[in-house]
Amino acid sequence: MDSGNIDSSKRSLINWLLGAGVFAWIGGIFAAFFQYLKPSQSNVANLNYISLGLESKLEDPKNKFKLKNNQMIFPFGEKKLILVKIDINKYKVFSAQCTHAGCIVEWKANEKIFFCNCHGGKFDINGKNIAGPPPSPLPEYKVVLKKGEMFVTERQNEV
């Protein structure tokens, strides 16, 4: 065996090791990135309340959470909720997912109903199913104001 062949196989081995190292490094970055994007189940399950920020900023278009036509849909863990402003400083929050097949409902302020576009389901201002196929009311959430900050929670004493 001559020294040219030994050098050549050492070079191949070193190249292979470098390639495997770079591949593992890139894989680690991707794994960390996807872990960051997908919250763990326990974090989602432990979500008891969410802050929507200052109530006075809810109509500010630059705000993260902002009302549009007196309503807003926002995430609450893996759920989607709908908040509606029914009067000055009066809000209601319900699950935004229709109890029929899970479509997202919208607030029709002029009729004072939540309407589901999928199959025409209707819910009154208290979330009660009043027309169409939905079999049950929209689950209601609580709005808690503390020093001007608005929180939404499943139970009043969670905040």
Ligand code: FES
């Ligand atoms: S999903 Fe809402 S009425 Fe069917």
